[in-house]
Amino acid sequence: MTSPITTSDDITIEADHPFVTIRNAKSKYESSFMGYNDTLNLLAEKAGPDARILEVGGGRSPLGPGLGINHDRLTVNDISQKELDFLPDSATTALFDVAHPEQIPAEHLGVYDLVYSRSVLEHVSSVENSLRSTYSLLKPGGRALHFFPTLFSTPFVANKLLPFEATKPLVKALIGDKYERFPAHYAGAWVTSKSIERWESIGFSKVDPIQFFGHNYFEKITPVHKAAKAFNRYAEAKNITAMGSFVYLCLEK
Numbered sequence: 001m002t003s004p005i006t007t008s009d010d011i012t013i014e015a016d017h018p019f020v021t022i023r024n025a026k027s028k029y030e031s032s033f034m035g036y037n038d039t040l041n042l043l044a045e046k047a048g049p050d051a052r053i054l055e056v057g058g059g060r061s062p063l064g065p066g067l068g069i070n071h072d073r074l075t076v077n078d079i080s081q082k083e084l085d086f087l088p089d090s091a092t093t094a095l096f097d098v099a100h101p102e103q104i105p106a107e108h109l110g111v112y113d114l115v116y117s118r119s120v121l122e123h124v125s126s127v128e129n130s131l132r133s134t135y136s137l138l139k140p141g142g143r144a145l146h147f148f149p150t151l152f153s154t155p156f157v158a159n160k161l162l163p164f165e166a167t168k169p170l171v172k173a174l175i176g177d178k179y180e181r182f183p184a185h186y187a188g189a190w191v192t193s194k195s196i197e198r199w200e201s202i203g204f205s206k207v208d209p210i211q212f213f214g215h216n217y218f219e220k221i222t223p224v225h226k227a228a229k230a231f232n233r234y235a236e237a238k239n240i241t242a243m244g245s246f247v248y249l250c251l252e253k
């Protein structure tokens with residue numbers, strides 16, 4: 001067994017897991033965000049120095065370059081040319097909708113060793129079709145990691161049900177307005193035994209969702225926050241997967 005990697009944030013990643021397991025963070029919810037960069041570093045390292053890597057929905061500020069995944073081996077995808085126009089001329093970009101596998105330009109099919117995304121699959125028209133795309137984009141043996149929020153965690157159910165414009169003041173009050181917001185659909189963005197079966201039927205040799213429970217969206221409303229925390233602890237202890245708030249969806253072709 002290889003020794004675990006301890007990060008500066010006191011998160012431990014088990015290096016012998018083909019993807020990741022994160023422990024020792026203050027909460028699982030926090031560890032999913034705090035540990036994501038380390039997770040990607042580990043995956044990129046395992047993919048090797050010559051690996052071709054695709055960041056899906058990287059937008060104006062892809063994660064790769066900040067992690068040392070440089071533009072010589074990184075392609076940044078987005079659905080929006082406006083987002084890709086923010087990138088330096090040296091960036092390799094790919095404009096396509098990840099939820100439409102049939103629209104992916106042929107030069108991207110079967111060429112990537114690693115495909116990843118953060119906070120993208122909640123915005124697509126179909127998670128399942130995005131996973132079909134992921135399968136098509138990967139080389140045999142290639143790996144993917146999609147990190148996204150999942151239903152039926154309460155804040156995301158509310159975000160799905162309420163009109164986008166109507167949620168603006170609420171989101172501003174709860175978490176501020178420092179982030180650009182994109183409409184979220186959560187179309188198939190949940191983890192149940194049925195969804196795992198469907199994702200497996202795409203053809204992946206491994207479908208391994210690592211789930212996180214809890215969130216901080218209600219932190220400013222103490223009684224609600226406490227109640228939500230207790231409920232999420234219960235859901236986690238009972239492994240009620242449909243109540244998870246975020247997932248690292250680990251895939252292997």
Ligand SMILES: C[S@@+](CC[C@H](N)C(=O)[O-])C[C@H]1O[C@@H](n2cnc3c(N)ncnc32)[C@H](O)[C@@H]1O
Nearest residue numbers: 057059078079080097098099118119120123124
């Ligand atoms: C919330 S932002 C996340 C940006 C970045 N991944 C991050 O974590 O900071 C969502 C990004 O996904 C892109 N996006 C939304 N739907 C997409 C789709 N169907 N295919 C590819 N990109 C998409 C958006 O244009 C936007 O850049």
